[in-house]
Amino acid sequence: MTELAQMKCEACQADAPKVSDEELAQLIKLIPDWGVEVRDGIMQLERVYKFKNFKLAMAFTNQLAELAEADFHHPGILTEWGKVTVTWWSHSIKGLHKNDFIMAAKTDTLYS
Numbered sequence: 001m002t003e004l005a006q007m008k009c010e011a012c013q014a015d016a017p018k019v020s021d022e023e024l025a026q027l028i029k030l031i032p033d034w035g036v037e038v039r040d041g042i043m044q045l046e047r048v049y050k051f052k053n054f055k056l057a058m059a060f061t062n063q064l065a066e067l068a069e070a071d072f073h074h075p076g077i078l079t080e081w082g083k084v085t086v087t088w089w090s091h092s093i094k095g096l097h098k099n100d101f102i103m104a105a106k107t108d109t110l111y112s
């Protein structure tokens with residue numbers, strides 16, 4: 001399989017299929033630092049990135065914003081002193097699409 005981080009997101013269509021349980025089980029192995037949360041019945045990918053201070057957390061946040069705009073797929077972001085919580089899910093289908101796994105893998109490439 002092509003590396004997730006090199007893939008391109010599909011357009012967010014309202015009738016796009018959510019990932020199946022089998023696909024979820026396979027895809028989550030490719031992003032081992034991410035967890036799956038369910039909020040208001042919506043399955044989401046989530047990871048907390050740690051930083052030395054707020055300035056570095058904010059710089060990462062801004063890079064992530066650029067990434068989201070480039071793929072026109074946007075995360076939930078909580079930026080705090082020393083950490084950034086990133087949450088990916090597809091609003092249009094109220095759940096997880098392969099796009100979310102692609103964007104989680106791309107998010108990891110921003111973190112050194």
Ligand SMILES: C[C@H](O)[C@H](O)[C@H]1CNC2=NC(N)=NC(=O)C2=N1
Pocket residue numbers: 012072073074075088089090091092093
């Ligand atoms: C109008 C709609 O918000 C846009 O098509 C895009 C913007 N960014 C998006 N981001 C995410 N995570 N899910 C979407 O469904 C989505 N839709």
